[in-house]
């Protein structure tokens with residue numbers, strides 16, 4: 001696959017940064033795409049820009065403000081709290097249709113730049129109930145994208161069956177553990193690296209990190 005091009009859906013967080021390093025090992029050319037949907041923390045976009053420029057990767061930032069207009073939620077509005085879902089409800093951070101739209105636009109970009117591969121950090125293991133992080137959804141969308149554009153895209157999901165500790169291990173195996181730990185942003189409160197330590201995203205990241213570090217040789 002060395003000679004081929006890949007578009008990586010990239011938010012500047014732990015998962016998509018690990019996918020970026022995974023892709024750099026695998027493909028000749030890697031293009032990152034970040035979606036600007038007026039997320040609460042502009043830091044997210046800044047962080048994504050910084051990482052791609054440091055790694056010398058071509059970076060597209062696409063305006064997806066429409067998503068914010070249609071689906072206000074805790075990631076886009078300061079007056080909505082970040083909460084885990086209770087009694088089978090989805091968490092307040094769920095944005096309906098987000099991965100459907102992001103991956104469709106990533107597909108359009110891939111077709112424009114002649115990339116066959118699309119890489120996303122979605123994961124079913126820790127998926128907090130997000131329906132659009134499930135493997136079956138990605139496989140279904142892969143078929144739909146190919147039919148819609150008459151392309152032979154392959155959507156890669158290197159993290160699909162990993163837990164957070166295993167994602168840290170993957171970053172480490174790729175030689176990017178320190179980079180991912182120090183330069184990525186996962187925190188819902190917009191604090192880079194180890195984050196605020198209090199929000200659900202920080203707790204998940206921290207638990208995974210501790211689990212991984214306890215086994216690291």
Ligand code: ZN
Pocket residue numbers: 186187188189190191195196197198199200201202
């Ligand atoms: Zn946090």
